[in-house]
Amino acid sequence: MSEPETTALPETPTDRFRSGFVSILGRPNVGKSTLLNALTRARLAIVSDKPQTTRTLIQGVLTLPHAQIVFLDTPGIHKPDTVFNQRMMEAVRAALKERDLLLYLVEANAPVSDEEREDIRMVLGTGTPAILVINKIDLVRPKSKLLPLIDEYRQLGDFAELIPISALQGDGLDRLQDAIIARLPEGPAYFPPDYLTDQPERFLAAELIREKILHLTRQEVPHAVAVMVDRWEETPNLLRISATIFVEKEGQKAIVIGAGGQLLKKVGTAARQEMEALFGRKIFLELFVKVRPRWREDPAFLAELDWRSAFGKGAT
């Protein structure tokens, strides 16, 4: 069948509840986190056009009347060259295990790369059913250009399905959602209906700060930034958050602060506004910038970063 819109779907019985674990995998920047947010209709993962925006596994749960899908967003698959990058790839490997379904995401506006061929061998090699998701179709005109690409991917292996989407514009998401549910086993909900993520609010806060920095800086700065929340104090009408932005060099610190503190101020305002909308509280946000040379190679620092993101605790 060559017309992507008309591919028949296995029928989803609506009387039997289905549930399962689904990982979203792919190269950096293909739109994995955008897709997680779109499918869960939430703001769980930060998004930017810089590689390695996502550094940890991010869970997002979608509960529907007839199904519950537990998604896992992952760091992009890449060659690990630092201790930090090795940790990220360990997370990717963990996300391949004990899954009901894998989504492998690629870009519609780029040819199939050697790295993707390698990934696809790895993904299909797990034996877990996989859907190939071709994202960013909004960048392809005319749409008929998609057909040879879909065919090329189809020849690379035995995908359960190949589905073109635009995560950004919401195109094809209903079809993708139905295809996912159709391939989940029958089973009960793992989480209560209003449960959305395992991420603590303070990790989300640190991530939002990092996202604003990624949007406003370039080149090596995004890679060198880590954010930790140091203080989280709830008062009846105000949430006080203090966070430290770590960079690796003095020059990067100067960039993040900006002339007259302008850039840091922009970061703070944008992050605070989004946190207020997300947490539904008035927020007082205080930001500090510190140099921590070679933190990406520092196991003690990485453990602290990991500990804080996993348990949501910070030094107070």
Ligand SMILES: Nc1nc2c(ncn2[C@@H]2O[C@H](COP(=O)(O)OP(=O)(O)O)[C@@H](O)[C@H]2O)c(=O)[nH]1
């Ligand atoms: N045009 C277009 N851009 C997209 C789409 N999905 C994601 N993007 C952009 O691609 C970039 C990377 O997105 P992100 O979700 O962070 O990718 P990830 O690294 O795979 O998680 C961001 O600038 C997104 O806005 C899409 O469907 N169409």
Ligand SMILES: [Mg+2]
């Ligand atoms: Mg991401």
